[in-house]
Amino acid sequence: MAKKWGERLRSWMTKNMELPQDVMMDLPRITMIGQIHIYIENHRGLLGFSDKEVRLLLEHGQLLIKGNNFVIKTIMPEEILLQGTIEHVLFVAE
Amino acid sequence: MKNQWLFFLKGIVTVRTSGRGSERFLNTLTRAGVSVWNVKAHGSQVLTFQMKLDDLPTLRQYARTADCKFEFVGRKGLPFMKKRMLRNSGFFFGAIAFLVVVILLSNMVWGIEIKGANPATEYKMEKELEKIGVKKGKLQFFIDTPEGIQRYLTENVNEITWVGVELKGTTYHLQVVEKNEPKKTELLSPQHLVAKKKGTIVGMFIEEGEAKAKINDFVKPGQLLVSGLIGNDEKKKIVPAKGEVLAETWYKANVTYPLEKKSNVYTGDQKVKHTLELGSLKIPLWGFGNIDFDHYVKEEDKRQVKFLKWELPIVMTKNIYREAEVMTQVFNEKEAILEAKKLARSKIKKQLDEDATIKGENVLHQSIENGKVTLSIHFQIIENIAEEQPIIQGDKE
Numbered sequence: 035m036a037k038k039w040g041e042r043l044r045s046w047m048t049k050n051m052e053l054p055q056d057v058m059m060d061l062p063r064i065t066m067i068g069q070i071h072i073y074i075e076n077h078r079g080l081l082g083f084s085d086k087e088v089r090l091l092l093e094h095g096q097l098l099i100k101g102n103n104f105v106i107k108t109i110m111p112e113e114i115l116l117q118g119t120i121e122h123v124l125f126v127a128e
Numbered sequence: 129m130k131n132q133w134l135f136f137l138k139g140i141v142t143v144r145t146s147g148r149g150s151e152r153f154l155n156t157l158t159r160a161g162v163s164v165w166n167v168k169a170h171g172s173q174v175l176t177f178q179m180k181l182d183d184l185p186t187l188r189q190y191a192r193t194a195d196c197k198f199e200f201v202g203r204k205g206l207p208f209m210k211k212r213m214l215r216n217s218g219f220f221f222g223a224i225a226f227l228v229v230v231i232l233l234s235n236m237v238w239g240i241e242i243k244g245a246n247p248a249t250e251y252k253m254e255k256e257l258e259k260i261g262v263k264k265g266k267l268q269f270f271i272d273t274p275e276g277i278q279r280y281l282t283e284n285v286n287e288i289t290w291v292g293v294e295l296k297g298t299t300y301h302l303q304v305v306e307k308n309e310p311k312k313t314e315l316l317s318p319q320h321l322v323a324k325k326k327g328t329i330v331g332m333f334i335e336e337g338e339a340k341a342k343i344n345d346f347v348k349p350g351q352l353l354v355s356g357l358i359g360n361d362e363k364k365k366i367v368p369a370k371g372e373v374l375a376e377t378w379y380k381a382n383v384t385y386p387l388e389k390k391s392n393v394y395t396g397d398q399k400v401k402h403t404l405e406l407g408s409l410k411i412p413l414w415g416f417g418n419i420d421f422d423h424y425v426k427e428e429d430k431r432q433v434k435f436l437k438w439e440l441p442i443v444m445t446k447n448i449y450r451e452a453e454v455m456t457q458v459f460n461e462k463e464a465i466l467e468a469k470k471l472a473r474s475k476i477k478k479q480l481d482e483d484a485t486i487k488g489e490n491v492l493h494q495s496i497e498n499g500k501v502t503l504s505i506h507f508q509i510i511e512n513i514a515e516e517q518p519i520i521q522g523d524k525e
Contacts, residue, residue: 079155084169106167106177111159 060093064123072099072116072123080109088116098124139181139205146174147196156190181207234434235268238298245304249287253302256284262300269431269444274300297437317518318366321354323347324515327375337369347375347513356519366519373514376487379507381476385468387499389457392425397451405443421451464501465494472505484511 041059048058056063056076065073074090074097081096082089085104090097104118145153150173157164157179167177173196179187191198213220240257242250257263260280261271272280274293277300281291292303321337329345337354341347354369401415426449433442459467473486486507493504 080151083151083154083167083175084172104169106165108163108165109154109158109167110163 062090062092062097064097066120066123069101069120070117072120073113074116075113077112077114080106080114085118090114092125095128096126098122098126100124135180136205139203139207140178141181141184141200142176142178142202142204143187144170144174144176144199144201145196146199147194148173149195150175153190153194153196156194157187160186160190162186176201178202181205231433231435231440232267234298234436236298237262237264237266237268237271237300239264240300240302242302242304245288245306249285249304249306252287253281253285253291253304256281268295268298273429297434317368318356319368319519320352320356320517321369321371321373321514322517323349323351323353323373323375323513325349325375325377325511325513327377327513329353329373329375330510331374332371333374334369334371336367337371341373353514369516371514372512374510375513377509377511377513379476379479379509380492381472381505381507382503383468383472383475383505384500384502385459385464385471387459387461387464387496387501389459391455391457392423392452393455394425395451395453397421399449401447401449403445403447405445407441415447419449421449423452423454424449425452461496461501464496465503468501468503469505472503472507476507476509480509480511484509 044058047053048055055061060076062077063075065071065075067073076093077097078091078093080088081091083104083106086100086102088099088104088106090099099116099120100122101118101120104116107115107117109115154164154167154175154177162179162183164177164179167175169175187198240254240262242253245253257277260277262277271277274295278291278293281293281302282288285291287306288304289307290305292301294301294303326346326348329341329343329347332339332341332343332353334354337356338358340352340355347353353373354371356367356369357364358367359365399415399419399421402413404411404413426447429446429448431444431446432439433444434440469489469491473489476486477484487510488508490506491503492506493502495502
């Protein structure tokens with residue numbers, strides 16, 4: 035219950051105080067450059083990696099990226115830069 | 129992306145992991161602050177990634193608990209290059225040593241060729257050359273300039289009149305003119321001896337021919353002295369007249385000599401500077417500091433470094449700064465006149481043959497004007513005035 039309340043408060047705050055949502059709500063910020071680069075901030079770890087599929091853990095659920103020739107150019111605790119041909123970006127609910 | 133070059137300097141390793149926990153291990157690594165990049169998947173469960181060499185201890189620390197295997201597949205960067213260079217340093221040093229040897233050999237003396245001297249003189253010259261370090265296998269940098277060698281040889285080997293020294297590549301070519309060259313046997317054709325100057329005959333030494341002048345005769349240029357026609361009317365014979373006719377001749381010399389003479393005198397103090405010139409860049413090798421002489425004469429000796437047959441734009445320069453003092457010599461009248469006479473005598477001697485002697489001298493005129501002594505001296509000289517004049521066969525009849 036308390037957690038729900040906290041979330042509601044945050045959602046309200048972002049709505050009414052014009053604060054960026056990714057900061058307030060621990061959401062991933064995903065930046066894509068065409069098909070070739072995808073930059074994800076605020077992830078919670080790498081779950082699976084192959085050259086066709088990348089699975090990332092998020093605060094809520096997972097992010098599934100499908101494509102070809104994937105190479106992780108950089109990986110840091112909360113950021114990842116992926117290179118390749120990106121075809122799908124899917125949010126998978128838990 | 130971070131600056132890859134900095135990573136390169138520190139060293140980069142490529143790691144291959146295989147096993148189920150590869151991804152999880154990657155997460156642990158990144159959380160531990162290890163920067164990981166270029167992660168690639170090779171088939172199932174096999175990953176390669178790059179990381180800094182510095183982070184290896186961290187990797188090892190976590191590797192124990194991870195359920196995957198590790199392999200190092202690539203090493204890049206300066207630390208590895210250094211290692212490889214050390215291992216292959218033999219090649220590197222070999223190449224440098226080769227260059228050094230070639231340069232050294234290119235600047236050595238490989239031959240000394242002496243031309244125009246007989247074996248005895250040649251041997252003596254070789255000995256003298258050895259004394260000043262001109263020898264096969266010596267480096268040219270430490271040898272005197274060709275001009276210096278030339279001077280030294282002419283001074284120290286009595287048998288030679290003149291020697292030309294030339295450095296061609298790695299060989300010294302010496303052209304010698306000896307004093308006592310074997311005399312060419314003169315094929316004497318019939319000739320008279322006539323006077324070449326006017327004078328009074330003081331002595332005659334006739335080897336062949338008939339004297340036509342006597343001692344104490346005054347002769348004019350062109351006058352017949354010794355005839356090549358001998359014998360009386362019945363038995364005429366034409367011979368090459370030979371001999372010496374010594375006569376007293378007269379010369380006049382005019383000389384001026386200053387009462388005050390300025391000249392550069394070396395004090396003996398000198399400073400030597402060695403410089404290595406690479407193109408326009410000058411690197412001082414030896415001899416630093418300023419030249420603290422008020423007056424000095426600079427002497428430059430440049431040696432180009434050779435590589436095989438080419439000359440490199442590298443010059444070894446030796447500059448000698450000799451301290452000089454300007455000396456003013458002041459003569460009084462008497463001294464100036466003496467000096468002027470000396471000068472006149474040497475002037476006259478230059479005009480004469482070697483065997484001529486000065487018999488006497490008279491000062492005709494002497495004046496001192498504008499700080500200068502002007503002398504006019506009359507010299508009496510004893511010299512050979514005989515000159516050959518061929519007898520043309522047609523003259524006989």
